[in-house]
Every structure is written in C-alpha cells, then in structure tokens.
Amino acid sequence: MSSNRAIVVGDAVRRARAVAEFEEWEFVASFHAKRVAEIDRTDDIALSKDLARREVTLELAQALHVTERQVWSMVTEATAIRERVPAVWSAFRVGDIDAVRVSAISDTAERLETPEAWAVLEASAPEYASTHTITELRAWLRRLRARLEPDQVQQETDRAVEERRVSISHNSDGTSWLNALLPTGVAIAVGDRLRRAAKALPSVDPESGEKDRRTREQKQADLVAHWLTSCTGTSTDIRAEIAISVAVTDLIGLTDGPGLTLDGEPVGSAWARELAQSEHAMLRRLVLDPVGEVLDTTVLAYRPPESLRQALRWRDGTCRVAGCRAPVHETDLDHAKAYDSGGTTSGSNLRCLCRKHHNMKSHGHLDDRYLDAPVRHVERYRIALRRPRGLLHTSCVDARPAQEYLGEADLTPGRP
DSSP states (O other), X not given: OOHHHHHHHHHHHHHHHHHHHHHHHHHHHHHHHHHHHHHHTSOOOHHHHHHHHHHXXXXXXXXXXXXHHHHHHHHHHHHHHHHHOHHHHHHHHTTSSOHHHHHHHHHHHHHOOSHHHHHHHHHHHHHHHHHSOHHHHHHHHHHHHHHHOHHHHHHHXXXXXXXXXXXXXXXXXXXEXXXXXXXXXXXXXXXXXXXXXXXXXXXXXXXXXOBOOOOXXXXXXXXXXXXXXXXXXXXXXXXXXXXEEEOHHHHTTSSOOXXXXXXXXXXXXXXXXXXXXXXXXXXXXEOBOTTSOBOOOEESSSSOOHHHHHHHHHHHOBOSBTTOOOBGGGEEEEESSOGGGTOOEETTTEEEEEHHHHHHHHTTOOOGGGBOXXXXXXXXXXXXXXXXXXXXXXOOOOOOOSSOOOOBOOOOTTOO
C-alpha cells in the first residue's frame, strides 16, 4: 500500500470510528433524556424517581457492556457540549473529532463560566482538535482556559497547592514509588536540576576507573535518593532553570493572562510577576515578526551558536514531528536541507527533532509532511531568575532571539 493510499484509508477509518462513537453517544443521550422525561412526569415520590433514573443508567450500561459511570459521563458531556459549544457536537457528528477529544473539550466547557468564554471555545476548538493529538489538545485547552478566565484558574491553583504532599507506596518487587504533589513551577525546576545533575556526572568512576553504565533515568533516581538521605548540597554549581514567557501587558499588570513554560504549560501571572520582581531576575526580550515568528538569522558554519539554539528551542518547545511530545532538551537541531547540500545554519532551515525521529530523517524515513509548522507566538518576555548556589530555586536560561540580545527588556507599553 502506498503512503498516499495509507493516508486516505487511515483517515476514512478514523472518521468512521468517530462517527460510530457519535452514534453511541447520540443514542445514550437521547434514550436517557426520553426515559428520564417519562419518569419525571409520573406522580411517584422523589426517592422512587431517583431510583428509576438510576435504573435507566444501569439498563444502558448493560446494553453497551460498559460501566454505569461511563454511561453517565456520556450523558453529562453530551449535554454540556450541545448546550454550550454546539459546533463541537456538529464536528463530532461528521467524524471530524472523536469521543476522547469531545470529552476533553466538554471538561473545559464545564469549567468555563461565561458565555463569552464558551463562544471562544466553540469557535476555535473544532479545528484545533481535528488536527492535533489528544495530548496537544489537552495542553491547548489548559492554555486557552488560563487566558480566558485567569482569576478562576488562579483560585483553583491556590486551592490545589494547599494539597501539596509527598507519599510513598511500596511494590511487591522490593521497590517503592516516591510521589510528590508540587506547584508546576517547582516541579519543572526539580526536573531540570535532576536532568542537569545527571548529565554532569562523570562517565567513568574516578576511583575505580569503571564506566558508568547507568541510564539517565537510573542516575536521576540515584540522585534523588542521595540528596534526600545524605546530601545538604551539591559539589558542582548546578542551578535549576525554568523558561517562562509572559506577555508584556500581563507582566506589568494591564492584563492578567498566564505565563507559559517552554513546553506550553500555563503558570499564574502573579507567580510570573513575583519572579520578575526578584533582585535575581533578568528579563530578556523575545523578538518576533508581525505574524508571531521568531526572527531569523544565518551563520556561516555547521554548528549553530548558543543564541540560535536557545531561540529555536523556545520556538519549537518539543520535537517538531506532529504528535511527538519529546521535550526540547532531549532533541537535536536538524538541518532540513543538509548542510553539505547547501542548507544554511539558520532558523528557517533548523528544527528540533528527538533522537528517534532525527535518525529516521537521516536515513530517509521522515518526510516534511510528518512535521508541524513552527509555533507562532504573541510578543512575550522570558523571566530569568538566578539565586545563590546550594538553594532550591527557579531560574531561566537566557532567551536570545535568533539574532542577538537586544539588551534588557523595555517594559514601556507599545514599544516594539
């Protein structure tokens, strides 16, 4: 089967599956609504009516061989979608989006509180959901909600942070899980510090001369155990870092939208402003063209300078292959057109690819049709926070545009 044939058949199969899921939801919602309406018209007491409604749910669950909880989810989500964002229901009907994406959109619709926010969701969600993976969609929905209703999202965050905790659960094989519920910013800083510390470990034991054969994950696990059981600090100057972008109007308080981490997760604007006010914070401008793309540059060498690397990591955020969420720090910079064939070392010819997809491309098995276009950004500022060695803290890799640093950020409204 040719590639084009596979794409056509695959899309038809995907659409047929989505339509079948819609028919299931439509049947469940319609049957449930009809039976409940009949029950509500009876003269039975309230308890009897409630039990009769539960019987309807049970009847549907057994007919479809699913749980009662799944039936109830279909009913409530279908109701939310049809009442608040009917265009999503229409897209579901024709197979543009499937049930798992509808569920994700329904969850956001139920969390949003205003008709204006529902209208924005209805106008933008069907197209995005039909062209992105469920992981990308969920991240996009989180960002959208944080922008539309920042106060409500911040209140949820504040309540959730109050529940932060550490738990340990033991397995049957002599291992245990150490779980920590932390604010997102702190968790990102912890992950970044672990990654950098593991990478800084020597590949050969200086005492025994033996090669360290541990995987990166094993090294990180060993570092956590060492730090928590015996270590008060590190002997090397390793600093945790967070990359945060924030619109200038949010930074100076004119608007209250979220900041965004490197991989697109929203963080509260109040927290971003708190970092910006620290004496250790550094602000750098991320310069963009009128349509939101990082300004380009070209260097006359194969290896890009660090300034261009940082700009491209910020632009892409993850591996550029559609649907791949490999973090940008685990990617290589790939020349779209080979350097030896005249390809330039420039933003327009470089993209971030994870090692698996980079190898596929190098051996001729990754066409450009598998890649997403570069992300477009509104003008944003990145906050760099650096603190003394030995403390758990957050900071930011310097965010150069694809050309040069343009100096410290000018926060004057309206300046380019």
